[in-house]
Amino acid sequence: MFIPSNLPTGVSQVLGALLLVVLLLVSIWFAPLSEPTAVRSVAALNIGEFPSGLALYTNNGEQASYYSLSPWNDYVVDKFGTKHLLASGEIPLSLNPKLTDFARVSRIGITIADYFKLRELSFHTSKPLETCYHIDQLTDNEVTISRQVTVEKRGQYIKTALTLTFNDDDVVYSPQSNKLLSATTLDQVRNFYNKYQLWLNPQELPQEQIANTPIAWEVPSGEVVLFSPSLNKRLLITAQPSQRLVVNQTARTIELHQDIPADTLIVKSELKTKVLDV
């Protein structure tokens, strides 16, 4: 009906196949696509991809709390002591803003892979430094997120920090000393005590830090616990032997500092988190 009947069989078959392929592709092409919603779960905590990086998050109704790992927070330090963020410029509003071009095809592929849980969650940025985050290990109550940074020249940077943000109302403390490391009100400390029967004393501020900002403490044990009221659970964050754990109270970040060997081009770091109250 749509192709002249006097054409040779092979030609009409090819034309028919082409027409079918076009119709099928156009049919799919105009199907509305949602934002990628790749998420994994560790206990009641979600892990997802966001325009700024990966985030551990929870959303209860209208309220949501995010704990993000982002190249816009992570940094490297050069030999002059200057910090350089791993990503520059404005954070994009969408992971894949180009919906009208062929990125749409990959979006469809990503959505299908996400639906069947076939895709590894990751976040990638290339300016100014090639940086990639991905989930290394995921169990019912533990997650390890790895980050890989490719520097341009050996010896260009001497240190790097992998950061995890926390929120205003979170309680961060050292489980070894029970010292409070976040700016927490007395009411919050009392509530925390009522829940866990654990009284947290404030960490004394060293003399040299009194006048300085940011206020930050290194935690020698390499372990801190983050209590999230919205999640209603505690997360144990553990540094690797090669990392130093620092809680930056002003920036509300937990930072894992790590030296970069002079002969290294690819710097690997990881953040290990365990949900304590499962």
Next chain:
Amino acid sequence: MQLVELIIRSLLFYTVPVVIGWSVWQVIKLASKPAPSLTSRQNDGGQKLSATKLVTSLSISAGLGVTLLLLLAIIIQAMSAGNTQFFTFWFFPLVYLIFFSGALAAGFRFIKSFPLPSKQVMQTSLAILVVTLLAYLIWCWRSPYQLNWDMYEHQVLSTAIQQGQFSFKTSQISDTFGFNSYPPTFHLLVAISQFGMSSTPTDILNYWQVINYFHLLSIGFGSYLVGWAITKHRSIAFLSLLVGSLVFESVVAFTSFFLLPQTLTAAMFSIFWSVIVINQAFPNKRSGCLILSLLCLPLLLMHYVIGSLAVITLIGSYLLIRFQLLGNTKHASYLFAAVIALAAIGFGLADLIDLSTINQGEAASYTFSIQEKFNYLTRIYGLSIILFGLLGLVVIIKNRSKSSYQLLALILIAFIALLIANLPYVLKFYTLGRFFIHVAMALGAWQIIKLLGKFKPIGTFFFGFMLAIILILNSQHWKTHLWNGGNFTHISSNDIAAASFLQTELAGTNVLLISDPSTMYLMEGLSGINSPGGAFTSEKTRQGLINFFSNTKQLDVNVLEVIEDKLTTNPSQRLLIVSARTMRWLEANEEQQLSFEFNIWRPEQFTFQDELVITQLKNNNLPLIYQNSSYSIFLL
């Protein structure tokens, strides 16, 4: 519960009415000589049973069986004089007695000359089974529990019927049903198939997960039949099956994956309509009218509104075929003019009537603009409905002299006019209209696929593959907000644990659960313990809860003491269920809190602030009888 038992239970939902209807139909046939020719058994002597006759016989049996079961329930309920034990004692054993007797009689009858299905029937059955199974696997992926939210209210009614609380009016069985959109025919079938089943919350959820597949199977079968009835072409019917199974109307209609009164009506309608067309509307006048009545009545008894439209379509189709009004160009022109005029008048009137206030304002949420409807269509079909649908229309116009295509065109015009009308809930009618629109799409697709010659199967595969991709995109979008703990779900293990506690501790007692609408809805559905209206609870109950939680430091329990179930008054005990959903509901604005439309769809867990509220409740000496990380249950 074992999968085998769940499958058997699900099959009972369909086979009990069919076997009972078949048994009575045989008696009618024996009593009336000569027997109606179309359903007479002509396969004696080992001949293969015609698929047409088999489907016709099963349809009539199902229609008759459904009606008889409802009638039997009404009679026993009238005899019981309000004694619920009497109903349970007589109704279910009697139904199963007739069912097993009928099954035995059928067994004896067919044992000598078992109607062997032809190779074609076997191939078709296998195709329907495989396609629907694949579609259901896609849908169920990472959804361990069924996703039909309405299931909980239907389970409430089914549980009540199993306990002997039967009435022709659903609103007199449970106050979850504010008005009577249908008699409890659907729920009666659920109750029969669940009778004697272990009904733990997990069992109930699993039962619905399995029976939803059988429902998809019936929708796939109906889609195939409608395609075949119109075109008499197996490949087009198969394409119709592909569309019918792989398309999920994720807005309002929910035809394929959710078993509901409206969708069961649609499945029955698709099969019954095909039976009428395939049999060319039963030329024998006497048996034709009787059979038509037997097919129409159960549709009305299943859902008044959807059933009425289904009956109008069935009777209209019957009359057009029976009196040979189609095929004749002159008659057909008048008919088309009349249908188009009616559609135009109806469409115009729809704009003048404001029905948005129906059902406590819920109707307004179900009134969509044409742009919104188009957006939903592209969400559900991509652009395939436009592309292949338009190609299908070209085919219909090209075949305009054929009566079956004329009938299809008339029905399409009427349904499309209805669906684009500016009225609330009209998208519910899509549950019927989909079958014809899918045939149009199948006709369009076949026009292209047939060009491929010996590669037609490959073309058909890619057509199905395209539909599967769109189904995945649609499912991903629909399920996204239900993500919880690694699954897409309305229900969590905490919900199930709380419902199990209620069922174990309080089954059979006159206890009233009080909580937010969503929690009451879920807990009543899963545990069988009564609540005042579930998700459709009154404004008084909602306001009472808001007032109660407005000051948890100094509780005023009296505001909860006045909350009553509309049907079961003076409960022996009131329970306050404070769940994480309750907390999220309390955080919503007042308009949402008072709306039927607003629910907390996803499982939640208590936040730290929530626990402080619960501590305050405990400090006010409310006895806590159960607790997990999403639920606290108090005695009032």
